[in-house]
Amino acid sequence: MSNIIRIGTRKSALALIQTHLIADGLKRAWPDIEVELVTKETLGDKILDKPLQEFGGKGVFVSEFEQAMKEGAIDLAVHSAKDLPMELGEGLVIAAVSGRGDPRDVLVTMKGSPKDREHIVIGTSSPRRQLEAVEYRGQLWPGAASLTCATLRGNVHTRLRKLEEGLYDGIILAAAGLERLDLLGNPSYDFKYLDPTVFIPAGGQGIMAVEAREGSDAARLCQAIDSREGRLCLTLERMVLKLLDAGCHEPIGIYSNIMDGKMEVWGISRPDRVTRRISLEGAVTEKELEALALQAGRGLM
Template identity: 40%
Template sequence: MKNSLVIGSRGSKLALTQSGMVKAELELLNPSLDIRIEIIKTSGDVKTEPLSVIGGKGVFTKELEDALFDGRIDLAVHSLKDLPTIVPEGLAIPAICKREDPRDALVLRLRERGSQPSVEDLPKGAIVGTSSPRRLAQLKQLRGDLVCKDLRGNVDTRLRKLDEGQYDALLLACAGLRRLGLEQRISAPLSTSQMLPAVGQGAIGIETRVADEAAIAAVSKLDHKFTRLACITERAFLRALGGGCQLPIAGHAVVREKRIRLDGLVADPDGKQIVRDRISGSLDEAEDLGNRLAKRLLERGADKLLASA
């Protein structure tokens, strides 16, 4: 049995907060373990170009996986939505932690928050910051008169740019804001019927080496069954579409009363065409449900929309 574990984490405040949460839970469950966090810089952290330019798949995870293979770290903590759906041979995800709020959030300047703000209330021509093709496409469908502007940087940087007047509103993940103690900046959570979340949004995935039985034994205690089932379904859907976080694809599964319900959509980049559908089934159908919904959307024209992206 190991007496120490090294957690690999990106260096952003959100990544370190999430890794700190995992570290605290592991220490609570394994008081004798010496656990420390090692910061690993990823290409997504270093490069400043839009993610659509530098490539979406693995830009926030590859260097962490390299560190796992090299033995520099024992486990990597990821925002699951950043983790490609095909895990490299020799690595595994033995734990997916209980999900935070998976919804997207409308964020306004503090001085401009109304009693019940909404996307519908934004003025014509308002500048909305988002770097996500998924959010952009759905926002364009909701409000084609809004101006979407690329947005990079950590959460604090994004909020500063908003408050300085560079944007009129932002679209961010509720989960990240809540984990950073910035829940008060959520002007309005967007319902999943209005803005379907990214696959894995709000969930934390813990990746280890397949052969590291001690690390797997330690982190598997943090696995949340229903979150895992929902995310297996979503990730199967995304994998079957051949997509990543930089394509206008959304998928969100909910587990209730021993059933899984999956909503999925594919859009063109401008949000002019969106193919959306829903499927449900039993808990033991998780991966199959994702595959079946993807096939259904592809048959309805999603393949052409993805080619246009």
């Protein structure tokens, strides 16, 4: 096999940082390999004036890389796990899963901006974040009499720039992305961390996933950097999302954590205009994982 591993990645600063983290892990495990990054601009990166649910859903960040793997142009692709569609391309697998970064969402506001406004506009295009922002308005923004959400797309720096331009009172971003971009210490902003057992994250939030052709040499190399805990959590969360037939159109949050040998799971959804929440606990075994996912899925239907 070639000692050059070609890894596909989006061009954003966050995507490149995450890909370098995976590449560094591979090089530590296999010092003789060389890594080549292949950047692509996906449909999701090009169309920023519409919510994802209007033009293809999560697959808009992934399909170009899947096609490139099938054609042999790249060996691996690194994704934020929450961006993966429920069904991968034929013959492709999640070859490695990272350990989970900070799973929380963060409310970002401008430093020193007034917090006593009666009507608040939050920037987010995520149906899940929109649901939770309204559902937990009092915790998100104490004192606000009303809160609405407005469309916000683009990479992290683009979203922050729109906040600076005064288009929103606050925006909601993933803590893991802000941390990887080294933005959490930026003195221009105030950061309010949201409890992931209340303001429940997207399935896979904080986790990086490496996609590869099933049975390929590159997929086998990835076994050395696979996180057992990260994979267990991602597997359960994706099981639940699949049971709910969830894409990016539905307001669904699902978050799991392994604590003291137990798998803890929290979820939120809003089918038929009724908000449903679950909080479950089970053993960390393959059989129990499936049973827990089924119980969670039923509770959120």
